[in-house]
Amino acid sequence: MNSSEYEKALTEKLLYEFPPPAFRVIHNQIFIGKYSGGNRQIDVAVFRDGESDPFLVAEAKLHKDTIDIIHVDAFITKIKEVNAKIGIIVVSSKYTESQKNLAKEFDVELRIMTIEEALEAQWLSVARHIFPLDWAFHPQIAAGLYRLQKNESPSNVLEAIENIPFDEWMSLVQYAINKHPLEVGNFLWFVAQDHPDDGWRFNAIQELITSGLIKLFDVNQILQHENDPEILDMLQEYGYS
Secondary structure, X not given: OXXXXXXXXXXXXXXXXXXXXXXXXXXXXXXXXXXXXXXEEEEEEEEEOOOOOOOEEEEEEOOOOOOOXXXXXXXXXXXXXXXXXXXXXXXXXXXXXXXXXXXXXXXEEEXXXXXXXXXXXXXXXXXXXXXXXXXXXXXXXXXXXHHHHOOOOHHHHHHHHOOOOXXXXXXXXXXXXXXXXXXXXXXXXXXXXXXXXXXXXXXXXXXXXXXXXXXXXXXXXXXXXXXXXXXXXXXXXXXXX
């Protein structure tokens, strides 16, 4: 991950803190300084709808070690220059006590976003693409897709998306079948065998069958222990008995 990608990940996270239409979240914005008259580059600017000045500005710093205190000092000046009310600095490592003290004095919020969190946030745009109707569960969809493409254990993927509604679940699965078939096949097989909820098992088995991924597995393993009549009827309809 490079600095620009880290900034974009922060933009994605702030977009969900300040969603449209009430807010606009812009990455890499240039302003004319209120006092200096020079260009002021802001990593992420957040505007209220209809307003030309940002009420919040954020700076993203991808560093292995702590940033220098001059970065905090310079950002405080930027906040004043662009007439913002709130400033946030986000780093990938940690802060020193002197940085915390300076930020506190000028009401600058300090946050940490690890590289892992930033990589996961990159999947928020995919979540919007595959399920644009409702943003409420996009963070969970993003987390599930991130873990899935990393080929994490099915239980880790399930942990991320356990509570998402059916429509969102279907959108995630359909996307993953096209983009990451082997990984989602293993996940669906895990759900089909081990999930305590009949509905989850039914949906997982149905997706395995309709996608053709069921061919990768031994259906007899399900038939040996499955006792839900609807699941057994479905399997029989597809020729598995």
